Amino acid sequence: MIRYPNLFSPLDIGPVRVRNRIMQTCHSKLYARDGADSQRTIDYYVERARGGAGLLTVDARNVDPTSLSGFSRGYNVGYDPRGRVIERLLTQQVHDHGAAVFTQISHFGLNSASDAADDLRVLLGPSAVKSPVHGEMPKVMEIEDIHAVVDAFARTAEACRDGGFDGIEIHLAHSYLLHQFLSPLYNKRPDDYGGSWENRTRFAHEVIAAVRRRTGHDWTVGVRISLSDFIDGALDISDAIRLGRDLRERGGVDFLCTTGACYHNLSKAAEPSDAPDGYLADLAAQLKRGVPGIPIFAVGGIKDPVDAEQLIATGQADMVAMTRALLADPELPNKAAAGREDEIVHCIRGNQGCMARVVRSLPAGCTVNPAAGREGRLGAGTLVAARQPERWLVVGGGPAGMRAAATLARREHRVTLAEREPELGGQVRLILKTPGRETFAYLIDDLVGQLRTLGVTVETNRAVTAEDVTAAGFDNVIVATGATPARTGFSSVNPLVDQLPGVGQDNVLTVWDVLRGTRPIGQRVVVLDDEGTRYAAGVTEVLLDRGHDVELITPMHALWPGTVGTQDMATLYGRLLGKGLRHRLNSWALAIDGDRVDVVHLYMRAVEQLTGVDTVVLAMSRQADDALYHALKGRVRTLHRIGDCLAPRKLDHAIYEGELAGRELWDPADRFIHEGDLELLRTTGVAAG
Numbered sequence: 001m002i003r004y005p006n007l008f009s010p011l012d013i014g015p016v017r018v019r020n021r022i023m024q025t026c027h028s029k030l031y032a033r034d035g036a037d038s039q040r041t042i043d044y045y046v047e048r049a050r051g052g053a054g055l056l057t058v059d060a061r062n063v064d065p066t067s068l069s070g071f072s073r074g075y076n077v078g079y080d081p082r083g084r085v086i087e088r089l090l091t092q093q094v095h096d097h098g099a100a101v102f103t104q105i106s107h108f109g110l111n112s113a114s115d116a117a118d119d120l121r122v123l124l125g126p127s128a129v130k131s132p133v134h135g136e137m138p139k140v141m142e143i144e145d146i147h148a149v150v151d152a153f154a155r156t157a158e159a160c161r162d163g164g165f166d167g168i169e170i171h172l173a174h175s176y177l178l179h180q181f182l183s184p185l186y187n188k189r190p191d192d193y194g195g196s197w198e199n200r201t202r203f204a205h206e207v208i209a210a211v212r213r214r215t216g217h218d219w220t221v222g223v224r225i226s227l228s229d230f231i232d233g234a235l236d237i238s239d240a241i242r243l244g245r246d247l248r249e250r251g252g253v254d255f256l257c258t259t260g261a262c263y264h265n266l267s268k269a270a271e272p273s274d275a276p277d278g279y280l281a282d283l284a285a286q287l288k289r290g291v292p293g294i295p296i297f298a299v300g301g302i303k304d305p306v307d308a309e310q311l312i313a314t315g316q317a318d319m320v321a322m323t324r325a326l327l328a329d330p331e332l333p334n335k336a337a338a339g340r341e342d343e344i345v346h347c348i349r350g351n352q353g354c355m356a357r358v359v360r361s362l363p364a365g366c367t368v369n370p371a372a373g374r375e376g377r378l379g380a381g382t383l384v385a386a387r388q389p390e391r392w393l394v395v396g397g398g399p400a401g402m403r404a405a406a407t408l409a410r411r412e413h414r415v416t417l418a419e420r421e422p423e424l425g426g427q428v429r430l431i432l433k434t435p436g437r438e439t440f441a442y443l444i445d446d447l448v449g450q451l452r453t454l455g456v457t458v459e460t461n462r463a464v465t466a467e468d469v470t471a472a473g474f475d476n477v478i479v480a481t482g483a484t485p486a487r488t489g490f491s492s493v494n495p496l497v498d499q500l501p502g503v504g505q506d507n508v509l510t511v512w513d514v515l516r517g518t519r520p521i522g523q524r525v526v527v528l529d530d531e532g533t534r535y536a537a538g539v540t541e542v543l544l545d546r547g548h549d550v551e552l553i554t555p556m557h558a559l560w561p562g563t564v565g566t567q568d569m570a571t572l573y574g575r576l577l578g579k580g581l582r583h584r585l586n587s588w589a590l591a592i593d594g595d596r597v598d599v600v601h602l603y604m605r606a607v608e609q610l611t612g613v614d615t616v617v618l619a620m621s622r623q624a625d626d627a628l629y630h631a632l633k634g635r636v637r638t639l640h641r642i643g644d645c646l647a648p649r650k651l652d653h654a655i656y657e658g659e660l661a662g663r664e665l666w667d668p669a670d671r672f673i674h675e676g677d678l679e680l681l682r683t684t685g686v687a688a689g
Contacts, residue, residue, distance in 0.1 A: 030074025052333030087163030109177030167220025398426020400643025407662020434538030522614020
């Protein structure tokens with residue numbers, strides 16, 4: 001009996017039959033090199049085709065040199081013929097594993113940067129409206145510019161067909177050029193391409209018609225549309241339905257792939273863990289009801305096959321995008337189809353390994369899946385059994401230790417995991433005590449389940465000493481004992497002061513003290529935030545929710561700037577400022593004296609004394625808990641440390657190093673990845689010279 005009969009039924013999308021209703025939408029990963037797909041791109045998509053996805057929409061192709069990424073050179077271009085050979089390799093290998101493969105074609109318009117290339121250019125836009133991304137003014141497109149871009153879309157579509165893709169998706173959303181013409185946020189034109197609905201949609205219709213003329217009607221063409229801009233007076237669901245009906249009646253498109261938001265509030269397009277799964281599903285269902293007779297693709301943080309099945313079974317959508325879920329576990333479809341749901345590695349929607357890296361112009365990865373973007377090195381089929389299975393002790397049951405233990409066990413080692421706390425999970429247990437982070441429980445549950453299945457001996461409530469290790473006869477030890485919060489009050493804005501005066505008072509607490517509830521907290525609380533991340537925001541919200549009067553002091557120019565890339569800044573601002581948070585930016589503490597905190601403005605140098613402060617909370621750096629490692633040096637044959645006890649960093653580092661440790665990749669030559677893209681270009685005959 002098929003567990004999910006609707007989800008695993010085929011779907012006809014134009015002339016293409018897709019084997020099931022699970023897809024991965026187009027998403028930026030920055031794996032391209034010189035505008036063309038790389039071996040890294042191929043490995044990434046082949047892994048997800050092998051894992052059972054029905055449809056993969058690969059990285060967008062910029063249609064013209066006037067469309068610049070604005071962030072990085074890791075984007076694809078569709079107009080350079082040198083990319084065709086690699087595209088054919090990609091599409092053929094995806095097809096070999098049974099998946100259909102589309103790509104997206106797009107133009108950034110004014111939401112780029114004129115200096116994103118070595119030569120300096122001009123941006124194109126519908127009107128003289130400043131970009132909300134880079135603050136640049138575009139050139140207002142003249143009629144000949146519009147005609148040139150229409151032709152560029154058509155030529156790029158034809159090139160994509162030549163590259164072996166089963167179809168394309170024309171991007172009409174996310175504040176890219178065609179969406180800019182659609183939206184009153186950008187389009188202020190007085191001519192035939194502005195004002196009325198018919199005029200604002202004219203450019204998009206001309207692009208679709210031109211694409212069809214160049215590619216024919218025996219090839220799949222669809223669009224990505226925004227369900228709502230989520231801004232009063234801008235595009236909303238009624239506009240999406242109207243646009244969908246227009247497109248259906250004209251007969252130029254075979255599907256509507258949905259999304260939401262624009263560059264004024266792009267976080268709503270890839271909501272973090274605070275939003276519920278399927279946060280756009282209701283709007284997609286409205287579009288489905290309003291535009292029957294054309295396949296609708298639902299998106300929005302959907303990671304559970306049960307939820308995906310429900311969307312299809314109830315007619316709310318025809319295809320379900322599980323983009324971040326497939327980033328976390330490429331085998332999700334095969335596992336679901338086989339009834340192995342307990343083996344699925346769940347996306348936690350922290351946006352740290354994927355979105356935040358791309359925003360920083362770094363290649364996308366995944367917090368919970370170290371192989372994402374590294375499939376050629378760490379993906380399916382690369383894990384080999386140990387030549388000689390041995391006994392291993394892993395000390396520390398946080399993410400690093402659990403991942404190391406699981407990977408060692410997969411390689412047939414005999415593994416014992418010791419954890420001093422009553423439960424496994426490490427610092428993730430503290431994350432779970434902060435609002436909006438419930439999904440992080442999946443990380444612990446998934447790893448604990450793997451340890452159980454793999455037969456790892458788990459010993460909780462066990463504080464390990466060096467004598468314990470040698471007495472038990474362990475020759476191979478991995479230390480993953482994590483970190484502890486620093487209590488010095490040191491900040492790089494005052495680097496000659498190693499310890500903040502007064503930091504040793506009883507009323508000075510760490511974030512951990514607050515979350516664990518181990519110390520009394522007074523009514524008026526000052527939080528010293530030297531991190532600027534969700535770490536500080538989380539404890540601040542906990543204090544506000546408990547009814548404390550909270551003032552946050554930070555040397556940074558904004559509250560929690562580290563949350564821009566993870567897409568949760570807007571959510572946090574809305575919640576915490578709405579709960580009465582007071583704050584001082586560009587400031588820091590000079591001293592704590594009883595109930596007084598002396599605060600200096602870093603630029604004006606003015607000092608103010610805050611009096612009546614009951615409690616000070618240090619949201620600051622952590623220190624490696626590496627005492628056991630140093631005590632064991634020279635006493636066991638094999639000794640390594642990983643994660644925060646090596647150096648306190650992100651959750652991504654801990655899980656990645658756990659995987660490397662489990663594979664026993666200790667030599668730098670084995671650990672560090674050097675991409676083989678130049679070799680790929682040579683073998684395909686694309687490289688010049």
